[in-house]
Amino acid sequence: MRVKYLILLVFLVPALILLPALGNLDLLVVLSGSMQPLFNPGDMVVIEIVDPSTVGIGDVIAFHPPDAKDEKTLVTHRVVDVVTNGSHRYFQTKGDNNEDLDPFLVPPENVVGRAVFSIPYLGYLTRHNPNRTVKLAVYFLLIVFPGLIVLYSELSYLRGYSPKMERREEKLKLWRSRTVEEVLPLRAVGIFFISMAVLTMMLHPAIEATPRGVVNTGTLPVLLLRNGVPDYVYLPPGKTYAGDYELAVNSVLPVMWLVKAYEVNPFILKSLNVIISLLLTLVTFPLWVREFPDIKSRVRRRHHETLGI
Structure with a gap:
């Protein structure tokens, strides 16, 4: 198997292992700095939907504030204490960047999930970003600019297209299919x-x-x-x-x-x-894996053709 396919497999296996958990995740955009520096305004936070009974002190949870006028309002703060009142459990929360505790206790039914990961700046692409300039800048860097590069490469190919070029491309593909790889271990070790x-x-x-x-x-x-x-x-x-x-x-x-x-x-x-x-x-495997023609295969094929096999 070629080296690039082995490397692709190395990255795909963890993704496939985590794939079943995707249905239990939700995404939230950070709007305030109350949890800095854990995550910042504009970050996107990955929330795992959990049973509130599994939430404990130290967990960062997303919840509906009891005093919120809008039921869609969500806050992501850290649980600093669990208060028991008879058979009822409540969570005392606080932002890592806030001096004071939140002025309410969070009932279990208000808990949406637990924060498990963050993606910096991705929230700037959503409608929640009030700064239009920043939103456009991030959108251009992450979407428009890469798209223009792909479009330019495709247009260059179409502009220079000819049957001769297509035959050359076919020969190149055939050549690549009949190449062998040589790993340069010293170069790989040097990069590492x-x-x-x-x-x-x-x-x-x-x-x-x-x-x-x-x-x-x-x-x-x-x-x-x-x-x-x-x-x-x-x-x-x-x-x-x-x-x-x-x-x-x-x-x-x-x-x-x-x-x-x-x-x-x-x-x-x-x-x-x-x-x-x-x-x-x-x-960076292209720097330490080299391709060259499979001479032995070509010699063997010519020998078979000479013998009429």
């Missing part, structure tokens, strides 16, 4: 280690322990992962945090991605440079 060196520098935090706490002495924000609610601390350059934490990493990826990886297994964050480097190496 260069990627890992760059990512290690990007992800490694510049923090210093002082009597006042941990200081971010670098130029990038640092994410401190810990046991608590919330289970992270966002530390901008020059800021100090006086408290315990388990793991520190530069916040070069969306905060929710890093937090979710930590919640699944802290080892994922510790080996993030290796994981991303491996994925980059696989994606």
Whole structure:
């Protein structure tokens, strides 16, 4: 099997495994900054529809506020406490970026689901984005610009089309079908280690322990992962945090991605440079896989033709 098909299989298998869960997911657009930096205005949040009885302290949930005039209004905040009143359970919620608790308790029947993932900036393409300029800019970059590139390539092909070119294309396809692949392992290893060196520098935090706490002495924000609610601390350059934490990493990826990886297994964050480097190496396979004509097959075919086989 060709290398590119094996690599495609590597990316398709996780997608196929997650496919059954798609029917249990919903999408919401973030409109306010109450949950920054976990997700930001304009981000799209993936919500998993769950049984409210499975919701606990620390979960980020989407719910209908009890005091909302519009039943369609949804808020996505973190559960910081579970209040029991007789046989009834209520959730006390709070935005990570808010000083105060939400001025209400959320009954279980108001819970829509649990936030499991976020897609940065994708919400800018929806009707919920009030900033027309930003919406048009994102729409152009993500849809119009790639579409124009595809259209230009197709028009160039049609403009230069001729029967001679078509025959040449057919010969090229035939040539490709009779090629063999050669893997250049040294080049692949080089891409992997260069990627890992760059990512290690990007992800490694510049923090210093002082009597006042941990200081971010670098130029990038640092994410401190810990046991608590919330289970992270966002530390901008020059800021100090006086408290315990388990793991520190530069916040070069969306905060929710890093937090979710930590919640699944802290080892994922510790080996993030290796994981991303491996994925980059696989994606750049044209740089370390070379195709050339299958000479043996051609010689064998000519030999058969000579013998009249």
